[in-house]
Amino acid sequence: MAIVKMSEFSLFAFDVEKEALLKTLQNFGYVHFSNLTEEFGDESLGLEPVKVPHKLTEIEEKLSKVSSAVSILSKYEQKESSIKAMMEGNKTYSFEELEKIVLDIDYIALADEILSLSKEKDDIVQKIEHLRTEIDELKPWQYLGASIETLSNTYFSDITIGTVSRKLKEKLIEIMSEAENGYYEIINEDKNNLYLLLISHKSDTDDLIDSLKNLSFTKVKLQIKLTPDEEIKIREEKIKKYELEIEEIENNLKERLDYLENLKLAFDYLNNLKLRFSVSENFIKTEKVVFIKGYIPTSKKDEFEKSVREALGNVYYLEIKEAEKENPKVPILLENSNYAETFESLTGMYALPKYSEIDPTPFLAPFYTLFFGMMAADVGYGLIMLLGTFFALKKFKLSDAQRKSIKFFYYLSFSVIIWGFIYGSLFGGVVKIPGLIDPANDYNTVLLMSIAFGVIHVMFALGLKAYMLIRDRKILDALFDVGFWYFALIGSIVFLLSTMGIIGGVIKTISLVMMIVGMLGIVATGGRSSGSIGGKLAGGFYSLYGITGYIGDFVSYSRLMALGLAGGFIAGAINMIAGMVSGLGVVGFILAIVIFIAGQLFNLGLSLLGAYVHSIRLIYVEFFGKFYEGGGPKFNLLRAKPKYINIK
Template sequence: MAIAEMKKLTLISFHEKKDQLLQSIQALQRFEVVDLPSSDLGELDISPHEIDNLEDLIKKYETQIDHTQRALAFLQPHLPKESLIKKLQEAKQELSLEELEDEIQKFSPRDLVSFFLDKEHELEKIQEEQKRLYDEEAFLFNWKKLDFFPADLLKMEKVTGRVGTVPQHVQNEYINNLKNNEMLYVEEIYQNKDEHGVSLFFDRRDEEMVKQILNESHFDHLTETFKSKPSDELKAVQDRIAELKQQKKTIYQELNHMKDQEWQLMLTEEYYEAKLQRERSKLFLVDEKHLFVMEGWLETEKVPEIKDALKSIIDEDSYALTVEDVLEDDYDKVPVVLNNNDYVAPFETITSMYNLPKYNEIDPTPFLAPFYLVFFGMMAADLGYGLLLFVATLVSLKMFNFDPKMQKNMKFFHLLSYPTMIWGILYGTFFGAELPFVLLSTTDDVITILILSVVFGIVQIFFGLGLKAHLQLKYQNKAGAVSDGFGWIGIFTGLVILLLGNLILDSELMANIGAIIAVSSAVIIIIASTMGADNKALGFGLGFYNLYNITGYIGDIVSYTRLMALGVSSASIALAFNMIIGFIPTWGRFTVGILLFIALHAINIGLTMLSAYVHGARLIFVEFFGKFYEGGGKALAPLKASEKHIQLKNKQNIKRDGGI
């Protein structure tokens, strides 16, 4: 079984040792702290005030993390850009929790974060002022030719005037109404696509009539009060804009040389994250007057490590540690850790996408891996595509330092390159071109490939039914093993023999033997369902109903024809692309043709790999898992560091006198 064996650990120690122990457990990164029900331990000496203090501390760390992330997000766009390849090649620096604390002691995290948040606020204020000044500049630029104050118009005795705008019109109707009126003297200040800016002068005695004319022309009075001439104000605004630009430039230049501060911010985030996780875990502990109790799950093989870690930081008489086996009642609670070899582990991604197994189930990963390899290769089948995937993943794995999750995904696709190449050789295709040797032609042997697809499907269904029978026997359900597993294997075995006898070997004896096996297996299913039920009559009926599921099995078998369909369609599309390129004149094939070849096959590779990935998973989830697998387990959620910016050293290095 590829599910790691787990142990339940209970740790009791003094309050003053709590932080040390939590830090030591966090450094191990494999211990999941569980919420210990206080009701199991009787009346406890913990006040609501202490809980409130702990929750306030958690909120404080959450706020500090949020501020640190804001500061980091603000700084990073202003730093010199690194190439993606260089970033991928750089490995995360390894630090222990103690070393992380030592690094933090070299600077003030609070002052560092405040510095960048202040800079961010300063830039925001500059940008807000710039936005306001740009609007003001646009307004003043329009009126820069106005060489008097509009308020002065009211001081004249016999003549007065107005300053304002009239909207644009297709035939310039509004502005012409003003210019053609004998009572008005119109001076046009500016014109744009929306309006005309004008100054008007007229006799005070005509003021009432002028008002009517202005209304008819949709004249809008200028309400702005200028402190000086618009041209002078414009220059002042432009000078201020230039000054703000220089301030921004100075800030950007300062930020551009703060690569070291970026690293300090990363360390700060890691530091606060580590503290936050430890404080959150305290909510799961039970506190008495002098002692606290912690409970959690740990892999059996890691138990010696935690014992050694505890001994290295506190005296043995300062704590008590009990290690218990997992009880049947805990099967639904215990977290699941999948433990597979290097060749199977990458396929744990497929299992996790569906659902992790429960602790008492089997890990389906070793069983699905060979089927997924065959199915993916059959659907993506092309030697050229496989070679490209092989080289790309191999180079990436050798050159780049991925995080563990990405590393596993890259290994997953690297493994998939092998069946893609193998099936490409069998189909005789290389980037859609036919190889000199072809074992199965995607154009001439479609029926053979179809039969092969169905055969693979039947084999996988048989395998799933066998696993179902194995699990039922494991649970001491012999009747279930027969009715849900062995019986159906017998039915399908009989049907296969029957078809071979009738359609291929023309053997009546073989056909009769197959029919007898199929019918006998069906009868056995009915008997097993009856014997396994408390209500025999109901069990007898359920046995017949169970046989009705044969229609579902037929649908499952038909579903495997997609292995043929996708493999043939991918090869046909690649062949069609090559034919298109073949129509290009010879001189163009080595220029435009090369670019077209790369573009078209890149599209086909993407679609082919995506289809093979999705449909391969679909066959596993529905047709295979549907026969035996339930899932519903939960992943281990250990107390650990975030490891977003650093790699935590896998060793105990915690001071006996205290921790961070």
């Protein structure tokens, strides 16, 4: 239950052996490379960055082709239900198995076929779209019963077609009624335009057109020979022909669905192959020798040495030493119990610990579980979580990440059930069960209990800070930064309780002394880093002022009561509404069932969301804020995260 102990390695090998080495190390997996191009940037030393091989460009091109082919074929795949898909899960391969399968597949030729068919289909689709655009242009003129050639100008007259705004129809009629040598006919109209046929004497055409321009007249020139209706039919026939061609192409694509699984394997393989070549950017080299540096888990030192020996024989130089504790570049890999590891995502969302810190995960896990259960407290909700997650863990074939997420809520369900029994809540009281506390009436008890949990939580965080300081042999710092605060806070809390008559006698005097000693200690040591006496005192008093922040922290835990009460009241309100409706006969009874199920599911989601977010808030702000900084880099395995399979 800690940060995995790391060892730093330095490796010199011949550059020509680099690819074989990386292939072997990728099978090993647990290696994190340091970026030496940043560390040794001076080429005057005879060292230069390893150039990314041309092969990487080829891999990226192949990856792009395979990715596009998978995307195209996936459109025709019959999707299984999400539950069935989760039950079957992704297949698992070792990296060696994956490589062997993929290298026996001519996946590029297959991808090229699919891309060629897809391009052919896209070209036809564009032709169809072009034809449909032409049809849309011709449709307003489909009632023009003559071909465009027939409507050519005569010796004495001009024939013009065009559009006028429909809003100006009356103006059109007025203008055309005044035209002595002009004739017009409205061929069609829509909500915006009138489609006109104009016949005019050649001597009057220009004047007529100019007068119509005031009506937004726009000339139209149709590039067709037959009537618009005949031209539309010709294009519709072409579209039908093209659609049959598309159908044939799609059938050809569907026939290749059996190869989709192979293409997915090729995608995940190429993704890892790309990573294998791209990590070379971290290395530096001379003319013939490459220098590689990085980190491995100390527990895998022998396995790492064996992998290097397999790839390079005896022609290499390898040095492995324990990673320096204070080195901020040491990558972080966490190792926890089955229970605690499901909470590692919470630590990761905040920040991974530095190598010099402690892993907070096993310490946050029980508190998070406690807080989550207290806020979502209901036996019914907990049982739904328990049964749902248990079924998923037993029946679904999950990836490691999915399994951890499900187990996270599996463990939390027990806390929700326990707190549901403490509060006597089963779906908001739909069935009465005896509880130790009635939160609706004993809310003061729940509030005091919430704040008490907060005091314990914060004190525990300070204890972890003290442990880290003592571990680093900073005993006085532990006394000054934690010990005096323990005295001040515990003394203040106990003294406050004694003034309320809850505690009396000699304890009151002891608590007063503790409080004073703690406060004086904080004032005396809080500004110790300052160079002057005035600065030390000012810093000390400012540190003591921080006690107000602790008060705010303790009060913040009242949300444990507030969210628990809110969820219970909403559930109770849903039950009340369902009960009122149930008395309205058979229809009312059915409606009551619907209201109960839908309402309780809604409240379940709301309660779980609230408990999830606010528990995180208490951990990140009140808990981590006292001892934890974080900021360690993540240990990057020499494995790309697979998309379609699991790699063991």
